[in-house]
Amino acid sequence: MSRETQKILTTDGIPLEESLKKAEKKNKLKAFLLVCPLLLFLIITYVFPIGDMLFRSIDDRMVTNMLPKTYKAMENWDGKDLPDEEVFEAFYLDYKKLVEDKTFGKLATQLNYEKNGFKSILKKLKRKMKKFEEGNYKEQIMGVHKRWTNVEYWRALKRRAPAYSYSKYLKGVDMYENEDGKIVQVPEDRRVHKILWVRTVEVAFFVTVLCFLMAYPIAHLLATLPMKYSNLLMICVLLPFWTSLLVRTASWMILLQQQGIVNDFFVWIGLVSDENRPEMMYNKTGTYVAMTQILLPFMVLPLYSVMKTISPSLMRAGKSLGGTPFVAFWKVYFPLTIPGIGAGCLLVFILAIGYYITPALVGGASGTLISNQIAFHMKSTLDWSFASAMGLMLLTGVLAIYWVYNKLVGVDNIKLG
Amino acid sequence: MSKNSQFVKFDKVDKSYDGKVLVVKDLNLDIAEGEFITMLGPSGSGKTTCLMMLAGFETPTNGEIYLDNNPISNIPPHKRGIGMVFQNYALFPHMTVYENLAFPLRVRKVSKDDIDKKVDKALSMVSLTGFENRMPGQLSGGQQQRVAVARALVFDPAVVLMDEPLGALDKNLRESMQYEIKHIHESIGVTVVYVTHDQGEALTMSNRIAVFNDGKVQQLSSPDKLYEEPVNSFVAEFIGENNRFAGQVTEITNNKCKVKLDSGSEIFANPIAVKSNGEKTIVSLRPERALINSKEKMENNFKGKIEEVIYHGDHTRVRLDLLGNKEFILKVPNSSANMEIKLGNQINVSWNSFDARALDPK
Numbered sequence: 001m002s003r004e005t006q007k008i009l010t011t012d013g014i015p016l017e018e019s020l021k022k023a024e025k026k027n028k029l030k031a032f033l034l035v036c037p038l039l040l041f042l043i044i045t046y047v048f049p050i051g052d053m054l055f056r057s058i059d060d061r062m063v064t065n066m067l068p069k070t071y072k073a074m075e076n077w078d079g080k081d082l083p084d085e086e087v088f089e090a091f092y093l094d095y096k097k098l099v100e101d102k103t104f105g106k107l108a109t110q111l112n113y114e115k116n117g118f119k120s121i122l123k124k125l126k127r128k129m130k131k132f133e134e135g136n137y138k139e140q141i142m143g144v145h146k147r148w149t150n151v152e153y154w155r156a157l158k159r160r161a162p163a164y165s166y167s168k169y170l171k172g173v174d175m176y177e178n179e180d181g182k183i184v185q186v187p188e189d190r191r192v193h194k195i196l197w198v199r200t201v202e203v204a205f206f207v208t209v210l211c212f213l214m215a216y217p218i219a220h221l222l223a224t225l226p227m228k229y230s231n232l233l234m235i236c237v238l239l240p241f242w243t244s245l246l247v248r249t250a251s252w253m254i255l256l257q258q259q260g261i262v263n264d265f266f267v268w269i270g271l272v273s274d275e276n277r278p279e280m281m282y283n284k285t286g287t288y289v290a291m292t293q294i295l296l297p298f299m300v301l302p303l304y305s306v307m308k309t310i311s312p313s314l315m316r317a318g319k320s321l322g323g324t325p326f327v328a329f330w331k332v333y334f335p336l337t338i339p340g341i342g343a344g345c346l347l348v349f350i351l352a353i354g355y356y357i358t359p360a361l362v363g364g365a366s367g368t369l370i371s372n373q374i375a376f377h378m379k380s381t382l383d384w385s386f387a388s389a390m391g392l393m394l395l396t397g398v399l400a401i402y403w404v405y406n407k408l409v410g411v412d413n414i415k416l417g
Numbered sequence: 418m419s420k421n422s423q424f425v426k427f428d429k430v431d432k433s434y435d436g437k438v439l440v441v442k443d444l445n446l447d448i449a450e451g452e453f454i455t456m457l458g459p460s461g462s463g464k465t466t467c468l469m470m471l472a473g474f475e476t477p478t479n480g481e482i483y484l485d486n487n488p489i490s491n492i493p494p495h496k497r498g499i500g501m502v503f504q505n506y507a508l509f510p511h512m513t514v515y516e517n518l519a520f521p522l523r524v525r526k527v528s529k530d531d532i533d534k535k536v537d538k539a540l541s542m543v544s545l546t547g548f549e550n551r552m553p554g555q556l557s558g559g560q561q562q563r564v565a566v567a568r569a570l571v572f573d574p575a576v577v578l579m580d581e582p583l584g585a586l587d588k589n590l591r592e593s594m595q596y597e598i599k600h601i602h603e604s605i606g607v608t609v610v611y612v613t614h615d616q617g618e619a620l621t622m623s624n625r626i627a628v629f630n631d632g633k634v635q636q637l638s639s640p641d642k643l644y645e646e647p648v649n650s651f652v653a654e655f656i657g658e659n660n661r662f663a664g665q666v667t668e669i670t671n672n673k674c675k676v677k678l679d680s681g682s683e684i685f686a687n688p689i690a691v692k693s694n695g696e697k698t699i700v701s702l703r704p705e706r707a708l709i710n711s712k713e714k715m716e717n718n719f720k721g722k723i724e725e726v727i728y729h730g731d732h733t734r735v736r737l738d739l740l741g742n743k744e745f746i747l748k749v750p751n752s753s754a755n756m757e758i759k760l761g762n763q764i765n766v767s768w769n770s771f772d773a774r775a776l777d778p779k
Contacts, residue, residue, distance in 0.1 A: 317507035319494040320472055321521035322572065328495070331520070335511045 282364025306340030680741030
């Protein structure tokens with residue numbers, strides 16, 4: 001007897017397998033169309049901007065395009081001594097065109113990033129250039145300012161030749177490629193970014209720890225109290241959540257400033273004297289206090305949702321089997337809350353590491369974080385490529401943390417609700 | 418070795434949660450060593466509260482509980498050494514079966530070798546050898562239940578409490594687990610206090626049953642006595658089926674009384690809770706004690722009309738309209754002799770006065 005199964009046909013003679021596939025295909029298409037708006041939204045608002053950001057952070061074509069003749073002429077220059085007349089002429093022609101187009105200012109800014117002092121000699125060159133005679137541009141340009149005779153400036157110019165560079169990333173960690181092409185640290189007194197990175201991680205870490213220490217008992221209480229009390233407590237947890245971030249931060253400013261309510265209280269109970277009111281605002285303390293308060297719900301909610309699912313009989317079982325209340329907690333209850341702890345800590349840490357408004361308002365000089373620096377470059381110096389580079393470094397950091405977390409705890413164990 | 422007949426003793430225990438309503442009222446209960454005692458009752462009758470007080474998760478409002486003659490009200494649960502099986506098993510989901518069983522031993526600082534031995538023994542007792550490394554989530558409901566039982570027994574507690582442990586299992590599994598628990602109890606002789614609302618479970622497993630209602634023990638006796646000789650109408654109603662006739666006592670002698678029913682007829686009954694003429698009463702009769710077309714001469718003999726016939730395989734349930742009671746149930750064994758049981762037929766029903774128990778009117 002043949003063991004082969006006969007092909008099952010539908011009533012109209014098409015093999016059942018095929019018509020099933022057809023039907024499934026239709027369903028799949030329907031499902032895809034349903035998620036399409038979200039997909040488009042994500043691509044437009046997320047994938048595209050991040051891609052653009054990545055591109056911007058390495059894009060260095062601006063200078064390259066501004067000085068096309070110069071860089072062509074520089075191809076043959078070995079970079080040891082001053083370049084030839086050919087390069088000087090090309091640079092003169094390029095720069096003349098920029099002056100006519102009134103875009104020379106951008107070049108000055110860009111080259112000044114590369115080497116300090118470029119801006120002023122370019123301006124001077126612009127003024128003197130009007131009287132230049134044809135030919136022998138090397139002499140004429142070198143006569144404008146003695147820095148033009150310094151080979152360092154020409155080397156700096158050449159360094160900007162490649163259309164793409166990672167120099168912004170180096171700058172983000174206080175390093176740069178020196179004249180010899182080696183990657184070295186910037187002078188000690190100019191290492192601002194490293195301090196900011198360390199401070200950002202430090203603040204994010206301690207805010208996470210503080211949030212965890214405060215949220216755990218709250219979440220436990222929420223999960224175990226009878227409904228009518230737990231609802232009230234839940235509202236207390238969520239109320240700040242519903243209030244505008246700015247309002248909350250501003251209220252911390254009112255509370256914590258030197259003439260603020262908390263300081264008044266300290267003076268009143270005699271903890272500190274009136275002259276020595278501690279500074280709790282516009283420094284790290286202010287950042288810690290305000291950020292912890294603002295991020296607390298993000299820790300409470302995942303913890304609560306996990307604790308809610310832990311049957312109270314487990315703790316009872318632990319006790320009835322002979323465990324002291326502490327042992328029952330530590331061996332039974334605590335391990336079961338780890339998914340919530342993981343979710344909460346990850347959430348709070350990631351939010352804290354990129355926090356912007358609160359440190360900007362209450363952080364002062366010693367309490368600002370890397371995101372404030374990014375904002376500074378976005379808004380004030382307009383060095384978008386540097387801002388993008390730092391933003392991407394931040395993103396990479398967060399992804400790295402996520403990866404480590406996944407290795408240690410497993411993302412599958414995360415429970416957000 | 419003489420066994421302590423008051424191994425667990427509830428002494429005038431009251432319990433109130435809100436200070437207004439007593440959930441347990443003046444409870445006195447002695448449990449002998451090695452006994453399997455079941456607390457049976459509808460939900461809200463106080464049986465689980467009693468168990469929780471014994472386990473130490475609730476404290477009595479009044480009175481004292483003694484374990485082996487020592488008062489235990491002030492001893493926290495983890496020092497009582499009482500094993501407990503919870504309704505939803507309460508296995509630790511993040512530990513393997515082995516770790517679950519080792520938990521009570523580890524907190525008691527038992528050596529590693531002894532833990533291995535005891536866990537092995539406990540697992541073989543519930544026939545789960547080889548399951549040490551499974552997680553509870555990988556086990557079926559019945560297997561989880563066995564692990565829970567093994568865990569409650571592994572540290573050799575003097576008393577094991579079981580709070581409706583079979584409630585979540587399906588019927589077949591529940592029955593086989595009943596026997597299994599009963600056999601474990603018989604083989605190791607531990608004292609078991611078992612709480613359930615399932616009377617079948619209680620009757621199958623227990624040495625004695627305490628029927629709870631309204632915070633009080635209504636009757637404490639062996640399963641057969643409980644079924645055959647309920648002392649009040651609640652127990653008669655709660656345990657098994659019974660046919661009830663409300664009426665008034667008109668004549669009473671030592672072991673017989675005449676009850677005039679509301680429908681006017683008079684029946685003979687066994688006076689259990691009535692003492693004098695004129696008392697109101699409810700007469701309770703087990704369905705299987707009433708016979709049809711009996712050749713034997715019995716004091717009560719009436720005609721009834723068949724209202725409903727339900728076929729149950731080995732027996733047939735017949736609902737009669739008898740003496741004004743339209744819910745009179747008869748259980749007729751399935752034999753060829755009983756062919757005339759058909760809807761609408763009139764049949765003769767008779768029973769002994771001894772089996773008709775005149776109880777409190779409630």
